[in-house]
């Protein structure tokens with residue numbers, strides 16, 4: 201059962217992104233460090249995570265303890281990588297994470313995070329990744 205929460209998820213929407221496929225965007229300004237939405241999904245083991253990654257499931261988050269597969273989510277799975285990211289991911293509880301604003305974000309902006317695994321920097325075309333190599 202979903203309980204009504206005070207996060208900003210209701211203002212987050214999915215549309216086509218200039219970065220990659222679809223992305224998630226905000227329709228309101230979000231101040232720095234504000235929790236934007238929870239990252240909730242199916243909790244899976246490390247082995248299961250590896251198996252799903254081989255099937256090209258790219259919607260898996262890791263919170264340090266558990267792998268969280270967000271493939272069934274309606275919004276968060278669309279978050280794109282950007283080396284010039286505006287959101288970060290923090291711990292929420294044992295089996296979920298929170299998406300927070302890394303800087304002040306304006307209404308209409310796409311929400312992005314640094315995926316943080318090496319292969320992403322090979323595919324990313326932003327130009328900033330060069331500093332990471």
Ligand SMILES: [Zn+2]
Pocket residue numbers: 282283284321324325326327328329
């Ligand atoms: Zn990049």
